[in-house]
Amino acid sequence: MALLTTQQAADRIGVSVRHVQRLVAGGGLIAIGPDRIDADSVAQWITQRQGSRPRAWEEPTAWAAVALLEDHPAPWLGQAQRSRLRSALAGSTAVELAARTRNRAEVHRFHAHPRALGHLTRDVVDSGSTEDVGGLTATDRLDGYVAASALRRLVQRYRLSPDPAGNVVLRTTEMPPDVVTELADGRRHVLAGLDLAGSTDARERSAGHRILDRALGSLRG
Known part of the structure; x- marks a missing residue:
């Protein structure tokens, strides 16, 4: 298992050490000991964001995006929300879609x-x-x-x-x-x-x- 120090993880992601600590607390990264971060979890975090930081949709919206792309109605969103989401999807790339639906x-x-x-x-x-x-x-x-x-x-x-x-x-x-x-x-x-x-x-x-x-x-x- 490859490990990084907290500082190395922060440098690789491009954030502060405190931000890495928040990601660990929230389950986004995996800590092994007091000052070691699993390198695979860092790579996964970066990959899910596709090298960018587009704002991720909330969970109901992310699932609605899946539904609309499958030609399903997504009734848990209102009609206006679905219309806006459909427009956003029409202008999205695959990379952007993967990043925005990560929640x-x-x-x-x-x-x-x-x-x-x-x-x-x-x-x-x-x-x-x-x-x-x-x-x-x-x-x-x-x-x-x-x-x-x-x-x-x-x-x-x-x-x-x-x-x-x-x-x-x-x-x-x-x-x-x-x-x-x-x-x-x-x-x-x-x-x-x-x-x-x-x-x-x-x-x-x-x-x-x-x-x-x-x-x-x-x-x-």
Whole structure:
């Protein structure tokens, strides 16, 4: 596991040490000891923002963006909000979209015993990012969405241990699971594209951007 000092993490991100400490407190970065930051969590933080700092949408708006791109109604926003969001999406690039929708869920990384993966899958809404959606397939890891209220139960039930480089990524959200499931099954694979676009792996990130480019193109008509 590669580690950075707090100052090194701050220099890499381009913020103050105090800001890094706030990111650790908020779960955005992972601290290992009093003055060491996991380098992978720093890389992930930077990747999710795509090297820029566009203002991220609040969680309901981020999910509404996914819905509109999947040609779903997003009834939790008012008509005027949906209209403004549609206009914003029409003028967005894939990179901007990935950055602005990052608040759709909070990302948690764990290690699970390989035999637990199959069982855990039943409790997770899989966006398809580890399947053959983007031309990539991974069978040795799990990446999916769960209700924020269910995280602690799943960690205890499957004996998940926190691990920045682990084989399980759980994305916790307040959005109702049935809505997340419906959007994950969308024909344009927008949710999978967003998950891939936030990867530190260049091939996965590129695959995610291609999916999002196609979805944005369909929205523009």
